[in-house]
Amino acid sequence: MKTISISIPTYNEEDNVLPLYEALREQLAALEGRYDYEILFIDNKSTDGTREKLKLLCERDKRVKAIFNARNVGQENSQYYATLQTTGDCTISMSADFQDPPELLPRMVEAWEQGYKIVCMVKTTSRENPFMRFLRTVYYKAIRRISNTEIIEHFAGFGLYDKSSLDIARRVDDPEPFTRGMVTELGYGRVILSYTQPRRRAGQSSNHFSALYDRAMLSVVTYTRAGLRLATLFGLLVAGAGFAAALVLLILRLAGRNNPAPIDPMALLASGMFFLGGVQMFFLGLLGEYVIAIHRRSMKRPLVIEEARLNFEEEAQDV
Numbered sequence: 001m002k003t004i005s006i007s008i009p010t011y012n013e014e015d016n017v018l019p020l021y022e023a024l025r026e027q028l029a030a031l032e033g034r035y036d037y038e039i040l041f042i043d044n045k046s047t048d049g050t051r052e053k054l055k056l057l058c059e060r061d062k063r064v065k066a067i068f069n070a071r072n073v074g075q076e077n078s079q080y081y082a083t084l085q086t087t088g089d090c091t092i093s094m095s096a097d098f099q100d101p102p103e104l105l106p107r108m109v110e111a112w113e114q115g116y117k118i119v120c121m122v123k124t125t126s127r128e129n130p131f132m133r134f135l136r137t138v139y140y141k142a143i144r145r146i147s148n149t150e151i152i153e154h155f156a157g158f159g160l161y162d163k164s165s166l167d168i169a170r171r172v173d174d175p176e177p178f179t180r181g182m183v184t185e186l187g188y189g190r191v192i193l194s195y196t197q198p199r200r201r202a203g204q205s206s207n208h209f210s211a212l213y214d215r216a217m218l219s220v221v222t223y224t225r226a227g228l229r230l231a232t233l234f235g236l237l238v239a240g241a242g243f244a245a246a247l248v249l250l251i252l253r254l255a256g257r258n259n260p261a262p263i264d265p266m267a268l269l270a271s272g273m274f275f276l277g278g279v280q281m282f283f284l285g286l287l288g289e290y291v292i293a294i295h296r297r298s299m300k301r302p303l304v305i306e307e308a309r310l311n312f313e314e315e316a317q318d319v
């Protein structure tokens with residue numbers, strides 16, 4: 001009998017883990033007799049009662065597993081690591097806040113049974129903050145234009161992954177994975193299914209601006225070269241404009257010997273210097289993002305350092 005794995009990262013989700021487990025069990029009951037299952041929670045050093053709830057679930061159902069991180073490593077790393085620790089014939093990766101609806105599970109399994117190796121769930125509509133929805137849309141359209149790899153718009157990792165595609169991912173040695181880009185690099189036939197994203201059921205989201213910005217910059221430095229090339233091109237244009245401005249200033253200076261200059265050359269020069277300084281600071285910061293990415297990858301730190309794991313036969317390991 002084939003096994004369906006479900007991987008779920010948690011951080012301060014004490015009000016959601018038990019209801020989510022019950023909702024998943026309800027969906028899995030419809031597949032009983034055809035598939036076995038395992039549900040793997042990975043907790044990112046929660047500070048509330050999430051771990052106590054997970055321990056209770058593991059005692060109640062041996063097919064529920066849990067990994068407790070020794071420290072908070074960020075949602076992207078934690079979720080990716082949990083997916084690689086599953087043992088099923090396919091793995092469904094989802095969030096714990098009910099914004100990835102459990103009732104979509106049979107729909108994903110049906111697509112997998114039709115032969116698709118990866119099922120990407122795309123939120124075509126959402127009940128989240130309209131302004132945040134707008135910012136996400138702008139980000140996806142921008143990154144798709146400059147990326148070397150296809151980035152699926154409004155795909156946040158919620159989906160089903162066949163074991164064969166995960167076996168390839170396990171061979172990728174990347175301590176800073178960007179899952180949404182890796183999905184399109186695996187090369188397997190995939191299907192995109194749409195859904196409406198509901199509001200978070202309970203609790204507060206940990207995806208604050210700093211986390212969203214870090215994830216956005218990770219996608220830029222990992223899957224684009226446009227930033228550095230734009231810096232080079234813009235540098236050439238600014239150099240050319242600077243040379244032209246110097247000629248204009250020279251002409252105005254010569255003309256000003258007999259008649260008052262129509263434009264103050266010093267004001268024009270000062271404005272140009274402020275503009276050029278701003279451009280330099282912007283691209284210096286962009287270059288710094290690339291350097292940070294190189295530095296992190298060169299250190300070869302593990303994705304996750306485990307504090308404990310429950311209902312696993314093997315001992316804890318670092319990946």
